Structures are given as structure tokens and as C-alpha cells.
Amino acid sequence: MTCDPWQEKLDAYVDGDGSKEELASLEAHLRTCPSCAADALGRLQMKRMTQAAAARYSPSPQFRLRMETSFPTSRKPVWAFAWMPRLAAVAVALVLIVASAVLWMRHSAREQTLAELLDLHVATLASANPVDVISTDRHTVKPWFQGKLPFTFNLPELQNSSFKLVGGRVMYFKHSPGAQLLFELRNHQLSVFILQDQPGMIPLAMGVTAASDMAFNVETWSESGLRYVVMGDASPSDIHQLSELLRVAGRS
């Protein structure tokens, strides 16, 4: 009979419901009372078995589906596509990174090509012997390149123009031989590079390009399998005028 007050608290003890003080005092009693301890153990086993046995009924898949579709407006697409915004953000970021990388690489290649050609041009002007064939006559210069280049090209008639042919030399760009021609326009000297047109060799945009930070202008185009690059410190219109003369000659 002395255990009656404790017996009344056994359910709360088994259910883990009660104040800390109550549970602590009950535990102290259980350590000294085998009868109550066995009772508590039995109740705990009973609770566990009831828990296992009571998890008995499951809704059918059809019923679950019916319930889920009974809230059509609540079917938030994020359940199925919660990852879409993040994926889209990642995809956009990747595209931007790739695009930036491609643009940077293109820009870098363009800048590098431009710098190399300008170096050739400036080095030629600074040289004591800027050209290997010195002649204002195109009929002298053109034949000089025969046997030195794997291609041939035509030079314009300059008699009625402001341009004057100075001469030419063989140059190498990206391990390929080409012709570098030197022209004069008033006090300006212009280089014309003629190379075999190979993909990626001259990654410059067609037309006039201003290398403004170095006060040079450049025009490039492709014609009959050859790539032409005209550059110098003359104005863009002058560069373009010489380019037109070369274009006409190249087509003849």
C-alpha cells in the first residue's frame, strides 16, 4: 500500500510527462522498489507494443493521390521544381562565366595579334634596313617575292595616288611566311602584311580597327585565300584608301 502514491505516477513516468523533480523522486523510488520497477517496466513494454500494433492502417495510394489533387490550387510547382530557380541561377552564372572567358580569350588573342603586328611594323620602321627589296616599282617588288612565299599577290598601281611603295620584306607570323610591304603617305609610313588566310591566324575583326591606345589604325580583310592587314599612324580614311587600292589590285 505504501507504493500507491508512486503507482499513480508510473504512467506519467513512462510517458515522460511530469516535472523533473517528480521524475527524479520516482526514479529514486524505483531503484529501491522491485515491485514498482517491474510495474514500470511492464507499462513501458505495453506502451511500446501498443505503439507498434497501433501503426496498423495506411491510406491507399489512390486515396492519397485523390487527397493531394483535391487541392489543385495548392499544388505548388516548387514541390517538383524547387530546384529550378537555383539551377537556372547556376546555369546563368555558368553561361556568363563561359561567355566572359570566351570573350576574354578572344579579346586577349586579338590584342596579342595586334601587338605582334604592330611590333613588326615598328621594328621595321626602326630598322636601318627596313626592307629587303627597295623599289617604288611594283613590277620589281612583286617578282622579288617569288620563290620566297608559297603564294603570290598583286600590287596596286599607285601613280595617281598619294601613296608610294617603299619596298618589301619577308616576315614570319605564327611560323608562317608572309609579305610585309612598306608604303609612304606624306610623312606616314604604312605596313601591309599579306599572309595565307588560315583560321584563327589573324583574330581581328574585318574592317578598320583603331588601336587607339597606340595611335595606330588597322584595317584587315580576306581576299582570294589571303589575309591583308594594313596598319600605320595615318588616319583611318587613309588606311582605308590604301586598303581599297590593294583590294582592287587583288581582284585583278
Place this chain on the structure above:
Amino acid sequence: MADRAGDFGSFEELAMPLFAKLYNFAHWLTQDRATAQDLVQETYMKALRGFSSFQQGTNFRAWMYKILRNTFLTTQAGLKAWASVSLDSDGDGDRPTEPAASETPESVLLARVQQETIQSALEKLPVKFREIVLLCDLEEMSYQEIGETLGIPIGTVMSRLSRARKAMRGLLAEKLQELHDDV
């Protein structure tokens, strides 16, 4: 009506994880699959309609179980089950008599009891006892949650639960006696 879609969304996120357990509870109450489905469906409809009045931060699980239980009690089966209870008084002087077999140590008793026997005893328990045993033992609700769900004070929760378990032990003892007699 403002942000109705948001209401729906948050309701579904809160309510659907309880779906299987609510169905199990409903089936135990109704003892019939089709009736349990109707009960669960009606519970969700009522809960959805009343979701705007549900106070965020309060016990949503207890709220759902309360709706289900109250819905059940308004059905013909629920009224019948509730009215048939003769052991459901929460008064101190109305304790059910325990069979003599309950004197058997429970640890020995339970070792011989099969799951079907427990289920059979649960089925035979009056609804008022069955539901509180399920809420406590299966759903592992605290006495506070059970009180909220059933709308009764904690003291009543404790006394009703104690009586329900005694009734359960009595039913199990009877069942074991039957098994023993059959052998």
C-alpha cells in the same frame, strides 16, 4: 482571400505530412476503411476552410487531430460509439474493475501477447479510451497536446489515460485466458 494561394501552399506543407497518421487514427476510430477516408477528407476540407483562423505558431498537429475527432463525433458512428461507452466517466469513483488476471506481472503477460492480440484489445476498447491511448502511445503526444486535442484539462488526461490502460490490460488478460482455455 488575400494571398489565398499562399494559404493553400502553407496549409498543404503543414497538413500533408500528417496525412498517413491521421488516416490511421481515423481508421482506428471508425473501424472502417471507407468511413475513415471520408472522415479524413472532411477533416482536411474543414481544416482548409478554417486555416485562416488557425493561429500560426500554435500546435497545428493538435489542431488537426481535434478537427478529425470532432468531425468523427458528429457522425452517426461517432455518436453511437461515444454513447455506448460505459467506462468513460472521468470521475474518481467510476473505475473499471480489473480482472483477476491483471495481477499477473505485466512483463510476463506481455511477453506472451501477440500484436494481433493488442490490436484486438484496442478495437474492443471504448472509443474514448482508444483515442487517448492512440494519441499518447502511438502519436506520442504530450499530456498538454492531448488536452488540447480532446479539449480536456491535463488532470483529466492523466486519469482517463490511466483508466484506459487498465481497461486495456483487462482486455488483454481476458484474451490470454481465452487462449489458455483453448489450449
